[in-house]
Amino acid sequence: MAPRHPENLLEVLLKQCYLQPRCAAGQRRPLHVSRYTTQAAHEYHKPDSFAVLGGGISGLASAFYLSKKHPDKKITLYEQSSRVGGWVQSKKVDVGDGSIVFEEGPRTLRCTMPNGMVALDLIRQLGLENEILRTKKDAIAARNRFIYYPDHLVRVPGPGSSFFSILSAVIREPVFRESFTSILREPFKTVPSAAGEDESVGSFLERYTSTVLVNNLVSPLLHGIYAGDVWKLSVNSIFPMLPFLERTHGGLLPGALDLLFSSEKPALERDTDLIQHLLQEQPTLRGQLLEMKDTSVFTLKGGLGSLVTRLEEVLQQNKNVVIRKDAQIEALELNRTMDTIQLTTNLKDEPKPNHAFAISTLPAQTLAKLAPELDSLNDVHSVTVMIVSLFFNNPNVLPANGFGYLIPQSIPLEQNPERALGVVFDSDAAPGVDTAKGTKVTVMLGGHWWDDFSSYPDEEEGMRMARTVLARHLGIVDEPIANNVRLLKNCLPQYTVGHQARLGRTHRDLQTSFRGRLRVAGNSYGGVGINDCIRSAYDVAMLPTEGSYFDTYTGLNNLGPNPQWVKFKMVKRQVQVNTVTK
Numbered sequence: 001m002a003p004r005h006p007e008n009l010l011e012v013l014l015k016q017c018y019l020q021p022r023c024a025a026g027q028r029r030p031l032h033v034s035r036y037t038t039q040a041a042h043e044y045h046k047p048d049s050f051a052v053l054g055g056g057i058s059g060l061a062s063a064f065y066l067s068k069k070h071p072d073k074k075i076t077l078y079e080q081s082s083r084v085g086g087w088v089q090s091k092k093v094d095v096g097d098g099s100i101v102f103e104e105g106p107r108t109l110r111c112t113m114p115n116g117m118v119a120l121d122l123i124r125q126l127g128l129e130n131e132i133l134r135t136k137k138d139a140i141a142a143r144n145r146f147i148y149y150p151d152h153l154v155r156v157p158g159p160g161s162s163f164f165s166i167l168s169a170v171i172r173e174p175v176f177r178e179s180f181t182s183i184l185r186e187p188f189k190t191v192p193s194a195a196g197e198d199e200s201v202g203s204f205l206e207r208y209t210s211t212v213l214v215n216n217l218v219s220p221l222l223h224g225i226y227a228g229d230v231w232k233l234s235v236n237s238i239f240p241m242l243p244f245l246e247r248t249h250g251g252l253l254p255g256a257l258d259l260l261f262s263s264e265k266p267a268l269e270r271d272t273d274l275i276q277h278l279l280q281e282q283p284t285l286r287g288q289l290l291e292m293k294d295t296s297v298f299t300l301k302g303g304l305g306s307l308v309t310r311l312e313e314v315l316q317q318n319k320n321v322v323i324r325k326d327a328q329i330e331a332l333e334l335n336r337t338m339d340t341i342q343l344t345t346n347l348k349d350e351p352k353p354n355h356a357f358a359i360s361t362l363p364a365q366t367l368a369k370l371a372p373e374l375d376s377l378n379d380v381h382s383v384t385v386m387i388v389s390l391f392f393n394n395p396n397v398l399p400a401n402g403f404g405y406l407i408p409q410s411i412p413l414e415q416n417p418e419r420a421l422g423v424v425f426d427s428d429a430a431p432g433v434d435t436a437k438g439t440k441v442t443v444m445l446g447g448h449w450w451d452d453f454s455s456y457p458d459e460e461e462g463m464r465m466a467r468t469v470l471a472r473h474l475g476i477v478d479e480p481i482a483n484n485v486r487l488l489k490n491c492l493p494q495y496t497v498g499h500q501a502r503l504g505r506t507h508r509d510l511q512t513s514f515r516g517r518l519r520v521a522g523n524s525y526g527g528v529g530i531n532d533c534i535r536s537a538y539d540v541a542m543l544p545t546e547g548s549y550f551d552t553y554t555g556l557n558n559l560g561p562n563p564q565w566v567k568f569k570m571v572k573r574q575v576q577v578n579t580v581t582k
């Protein structure tokens with residue numbers, strides 16, 4: 001993409017080449033500047049005010065972290081709708097003997113490392129730690145996760161399953177067809193010469209298992225997280241550890257054995273950096289993490305909406321932060337003087353705002369439309385999902401208890417005409433959120449199945465489809481006493497093959513066209529989970545906003561191709577990074 005100010009291209013390129021010796025492609029930060037550096041090498045520019053574009057969880061968290069890091073700076077958050085929170089929304093409904101909460105977007109968080117650490121720390125900083133509702137690892141929801149195949153629920157073996165129960169399931173259930181032959185063939189697999197090049201999760205794992213196993217066992221997992229197609233989503237972006245193990249060990253089995261038995265574990269350098277930084281900055285976090293050791297997933301009293309409500313409250317109490325609702329960004333550009341970002345908004349009776357820095361948490365395709373320099377982001381498309389939640393006053397309406405079930409791509413559409421992705425058993429998955437007695441479930445429809453649709457079912461049709469799914473799969477014909485149907489258009493970005501390369505190009509386009517004054521965070525880049533969004537907000541807000549290198553930071557510095565891997569081990573409760581591996 002050509003920069004808007006070509007006379008400065010040489011200067012920008014020189015900076016990329018000489019100030020970043022480790023990253024010819026502009027992917028790596030300078031050797032001697034930590035990503036979490038608070039002191040810049042020397043003063044370069046005094047920023048004036050900051051803008052955060054988009055008021056979903058990523059935007060709210062970005063504004064929160066910016067306000068902590070720069071308590072003296074004015075921060076304006078622009079949100080196009082009349083509420084903040086984006087996809088995070090919890091709706092409380094009173095029913096007879098109590099109340100229930102319908103989650104319209106995310107419902108649980110995982111205690112994953114390291115992004116879950118950041119989320120947990122944010123919850124603590126917001127004073128919400130006593131609001132956490134945990135689902136423990138020995139709870140029924142953690143032990144029982146199902147796949148629907150071909151016409152019944154199959155429990156997926158997990159931690160705690162005995163060897164004999166796994167063996168018996170693998171022998172009996174058609175969903176595990178070809179498991180044995182895949183294991184026997186594994187040692188004879190040859191690693192392709194192009195190992196490391198991006199490919200779909202499906203084609204990567206097909207090498208080690210079979211088409212049938214990928215469709216039966218892996219596709220449902222990706223339905224549950226991305227509502228996406230296993231044959232299109234990128235293995236390098238979604239499961240980077242798999243190609244890394246293949247590359248370094250010549251195959252998955254030796255890689256997995258090394259992972260199990262070696263005291264040094266491989267990890268992305270950006271993750272070990274973050275863990276070291278967090279443990280240093282927040283010594284109490286270690287204790288908090290230990291408390292969550294036996295937790296599978298968690299939510300908050302009142303639902304995950306409590307998180308965005310509290311963030312909004314805290315930001316509103318800060319006199320330096322302004323939240324502008326109903327404020328849509330229509331365009332953004334680097335000012336002619338190159339020291340501010342100028343926004344065009346729908347607030348036509350106000351002068352165009354100028355900010356020294358802007359963090360965009362807008363969906364990638366929206367950003368590409370507002371800033372045509374970032375045209376690589378046009379390819380980060382999102383899928384549409386309909387969620388239908390139903391509450392039955394019968395507490396025993398489910399034929400089995402657990403987290404819920406996912407439907408694999410191997411179920412032909414004639415047997416899945418509603419294009420259902422799966423069903424969450426909310427009452428089991430997040431117990432304690434509702435005070436009314438009964439059973440709450442959520443049917444998820446659409447996702448990649450609707451990619452070529454030009455129109456979607458309305459609420460009435462969605463409800464009919466969900467009830468048909470529940471009747472056919474679970475035999476539930478009871479009348480729900482409350483329900484909630486929501487069509488979530490373009491809600492989940494798809495990291496399709498080539499995602500890292502697109503982010504690499506966008507990183508360079510941001511550097512050349514916006515010179516460090518526009519940075520990005522949010523679910524379009526390094527992960528769609530709430531934990532990932534909060535971590536991306538933390539990362540981008542912690543980046544230096546002044547100093548020699550501030551203009552090389554974009555929020556995508558470490559998300560392009562060929563990320564840096566390290567090996568680490570815990571020594572005296574400290575993370576020790578030992579070997580840098582390629």
Ligand SMILES: Cc1cc2nc3c(=O)[nH]c(=O)nc-3n(C[C@H](O)[C@H](O)[C@H](O)COP(=O)(O)OP(=O)(O)OC[C@H]3O[C@@H](n4cnc5c(N)ncnc54)[C@H](O)[C@@H]3O)c2cc1C
Pocket residue numbers: 053054055056057058059078079080081084085086087088104105106107108109110327328329330361362363366385387488491492521522523524528529530531533
């Ligand atoms: C159905 C569903 C279930 C999910 N379940 C889980 C789960 O259980 N656990 C989990 O961890 N994650 C889950 N996720 C993922 C997670 O909820 C999302 O990835 C996350 O909420 C995205 O947050 P965000 O702030 O990055 O983006 P968004 O929520 O999309 O926020 C972007 C904001 O920008 C605003 N905006 C857009 N354009 C403009 C403009 N031009 N000007 C101003 N503002 C604009 C939007 O109105 C929006 O408020 C789920 C997602 C969905 C959809």
